[in-house]
Amino acid sequence: AQSVTQPDIHITVSEGASLELRCNYSYGATPYLFWYVQSPGQGLQLLLKYFSGDTLVQGIKGFEAEFKRSQSSFNLRKPSVHWSDAAEYFCAVGAVSNTGKLIFGQGTTLQVKP
Amino acid sequence: GAGVSQSPSNKVTEKGKDVELRCDPISGHTALYWYRQSLGQGLEFLIYFQGNSAPDKSGLPSDRFSAERTGGSVSTLTIQRTQQEDSAVYLCASSSPGDLQPQHFGDGTRLSIL
Numbered sequence: 001a002q003s004v005t006q007p008d009i010h011i012t013v014s015e016g017a018s019l020e021l022r023c024n025y026s027y028g029a030t031p032y033l034f035w036y037v038q039s040p041g042q043g044l045q046l047l048l049k050y051f052s053g054d055t056l057v058q059g060i061k062g063f064e065a066e067f068k069r070s071q072s073s074f075n076l077r078k079p080s081v082h083w084s085d086a087a088e089y090f091c092a093v094g095a096v097s098n099t100g101k102l103i104f105g106q107g108t109t110l111q112v113k114p
Numbered sequence: 115g116a117g118v119s120q121s122p123s124n125k126v127t128e129k130g131k132d133v134e135l136r137c138d139p140i141s142g143h144t145a146l147y148w149y150r151q152s153l154g155q156g157l158e159f160l161i162y163f164q165g166n167s168a169p170d171k172s173g174l175p176s177d178r179f180s181a182e183r184t185g186g187s188v189s190t191l192t193i194q195r196t197q198q199e200d201s202a203v204y205l206c207a208s209s210s211p212g213d214l215q216p217q218h219f220g221d222g223t224r225l226s227i228l
Contacts, residue, residue: 004156034216043118043205043219044157090156101147101170102217104157 002027004093006105013081014113021076021108023091033074034092034102035065044090050074061085086112116140118220120206126226129198135191135223139208146189147217148181151203160204163189165211193225201227 005024013019025031032051036044048059055067065076074091088109092102119138127133139146148160159173163183174180178196183189193200203224207217 036219041221043221044207044217045219046216049216092157101159101162101173102157103159104149106154106156 002093002103004091004103004105006089006091006108008108009106010109010111012111012113015083016080019076019078019081019085019110021089021091021110023074023076023105024072025074025091025093026072027093027103032094033065033067034094035059035063035074035076036090036092036104037061038088038090038107040087047076047089081110081112083112083114086110118206118208118218120204120220120223122223123221124224124226126228127196128228129196131196132192132194133196133225135193135204135206135225137189137191137206137208137220139187139189139206140218142210143208143218144186144211145209145215145217146183147207147209148189148191149205149207150175151205151222153202157205160191196225196227198227201225 003026007022034049035047038044047063048057050057050067058064063078067074088107090107091105094102121136144165146163149157151157161181162170178194181191203222205222207219209215209217
């Protein structure tokens with residue numbers, strides 16, 4: 001079955017510390033991978049996406065993610081977290097053959113300590 | 115330019131009533147998606163419209179849920195005989211023509227069933 005797993009429901013980091021949010025997927029077709037961020041009361045904003053090519057992709061707000069096919073993972077990273085990064089983060093997978101429909105993980109809530 | 119617009123932003127209704135949620139996509143976006151976000155859960159795909167093609171309704175949870183898209187633009191999601199388990203945030207997204215164009219999300223409608 002197609003699925004996306006974000007093992008960490010809640011993560012707390014100190015401002016200025018590095019961050020890694022985990023995402024594992026199970027998908028029969030060639031996956032296309034996305035990370036979205038959701039601030040309270042708002043919709044989702046696309047951070048970055050991976051379709052093909054270089055497995056390390058750069059996104060907005062200083063985020064990057066690395067696609068590792070052997071581990072079925074697409075972890076999101078940021079070298080230095082800012083207080084404004086506190087939000088909920090969603091990993092999603094899609095495929096051309098799937099009409100663009102995305103399958104989302106459960107989300108990881110990031111709290112940033114001053 | 116204007117983003118995806120959803121109305122109302124909040125809706126409180128009594129169990130058993132019908133509700134209509136509206137989505138106005140970004141101009142020129144031919145693809146439109148509805149998702150449901152329940153408390154503590156990820157986003158659940160509901161329905162997808164692409165141009166004049168038949169919609170993908172595979173995510174609708176029951177026959178109480180329906181959606182239409184008039185003139186290839188505005189979409190309405192209707193829930194009949196609402197139940198308490200229908201309480202959630204309903205998110206609409208739209209995307210440009212072409213495979214796996216990024217989905218742009220509205221801020222959602224928070225639906226509460228009393």
